[in-house]
Amino acid sequence: MKKVRIGIVGLGRLGKKHAENIAFRIPNAELVAACSIVKEEVEDVQRNWGIKYGYTDFSEMLKNDELDAIFIASSSTEHCRQIEEALKAGYHVFSEKPLGVNMEEVIRAKEIVEQHQDKVFMLGFMRRYDASYAYAKKKIEEGAIGKPFLIRCYGLDPVKAVKGAIAFSEKSGGLFLDMAIHDIDLARWYLGSEAKSVYAVGSCYAYPEFKKYNDADNGAALIQFQNDAIGMFYAGRTCAHGYHIETEIIGTEGSLRIGTVPQKNLVTIFDEKGAVQECVSGFLERFEQAYVAEVQEFVNCILENRKPGVVVDDGVKSTEIAYACKESFEKNKLVFLNE
Template sequence: METIKVGIVGLGRLGKVHAHNLKGKVANATLYAACSPVSEELEYAKNNLGVQVTYTDYEEMVKDEQLDAIFIVSPSGLHCSQIQLGLKYGKHVFSEKPIGLNIEEINETIQVINQYPNQKFMLGFMRRFDTDYMYAKELVDNDELGDVTLIRCYGIDPSEGLESFVKFAGASNSGGLFADMSIHDIDLVRWFTGQEVSKVWAIGKNTTYKELDEVGELETGAAMLQLADNTMGILVAGRNCHHGYHVETELIGTKGMLRIAQVPEKNLVTIMNEHGVVRPTSQNFPERFSQAFINEANEFIECILTDRQPSINAIDGLESTKVALACKESYEKNQLVTI
């Protein structure tokens, strides 16, 4: 079978994960090029990833005729312009979430995506490729829970990353806690219910680092969502989880309820020692979703090879960002926001 030559932009926390997957764990793909403004990252690409060509300028990379597809893992504010440029130069494009941070720019990007129907576009909501979430979705679709009435979602990053987040929070725009963290949960709410969110009310609190107030970022936030058919959503998001990486989802239905990772267990080991009975917890997103990242990349490559569009598209990106930005607005204005 044909091998898809991929170029990656961004080799930070997640870029390295995707790059290593593309190097050896994704079928029928090869990591051919990498782009970053940071020379150490390009050295890393050559030495540790076996990348043949490196670029400091993204447009130069997408012009490379050897390349079939681009993986965008750069800061969120760059996604829209990089998606557009990749498509214009004839590449298939995978972009990390969120699709963008500005609704006008996202709509413009959707128009460009629609101009290239033969090229594939996919957005990185990898939880839809996690086997536990897939199992839960099958149960919901098979009516095991009856009608879903409420979904409660936790997405809290480990405390160990908080200090460095605070250091760079002013310099790089994450889009705020809801666009950065809750966007996965918002996507899950839409995916499980097939409904759009109509109203949101969000609150938040900065305690450890009060300076986050000044840059419009949050250490912990929460939001209530009302969906078009009155289904309810509760989001809890944060950046200060002391036991590791806490991603948990609960669905309550008329016939039953289910929880995915109600304790975010790392594995099946239980330790009994002076602390009592200890269950290790998952520590970060590369660990918790390692297989999901591989599965989603496999799906993207397979879509290219079998000429079908991925199931996660730009509309999923637009709708989830609308909700995340409404949560931000609700928090900032202290009022209920109708979408």
């Protein structure tokens, strides 16, 4: 079996999970190299997983002619630069979201990707590869709910993770880019339209530390799309019961709901608390299979010489909408896109 030889940069919580998936769960992929600015992280995966090459310098990894593709799971602030360097070095590239942390970077990344059409570029909007979300898309395309005209999205992180969010807030791009961008991508995907106007509100209801970065711990946005469909988005960092990702798509003939109860599994516990369904604890648990499926698609695209369903424009458009939300939130005004 021909295998795609991959080098990964970034070995934090998500990066290490991606590295593990590539190394052990993607049959036609091989994790050949790992890079991190934290030397101990590189040494750990080399020692425990038998990874051949380890680097603390991304540019040095790009000189390795045994690689076919680069997987970018580094800090969001590094994505655009590393995308450009990797494509110019002749590699296929998968990048985690976001595409960039400002619109100048995002537009630059789009230009670079378009200059390298011979290479596969894919962005990590993994929810499209989750079985439930993919099934909902299929039902919409089959006409099961008529014409979709409203989408409601909840994206809530567990409060136990809030310290990490505060630490990351300076470089995250804000609540809407950091958290709501997956929901924004889904809205574009399900509704088949781009945003026309945005109004966003929010505040620091429990954690004033976010104010230092002109950010919020909870926020909401109302978006009207060019086909007049409606998007309602709530993003929060203080969810008491766990990681809650919920999506509802309403159409002229019915509706679909995904994740209304973020249950851990199909077990119900009956005890002195009543009937209890445990909730998933975080994104790695909830989207475990989706993370595998999206990388499998990337590898298949390379081997089959075709483009993936998630392309650079999806990153550009979603980032543009997220920044419109950020501007609306910061300036307390309605923001129109493409004007």
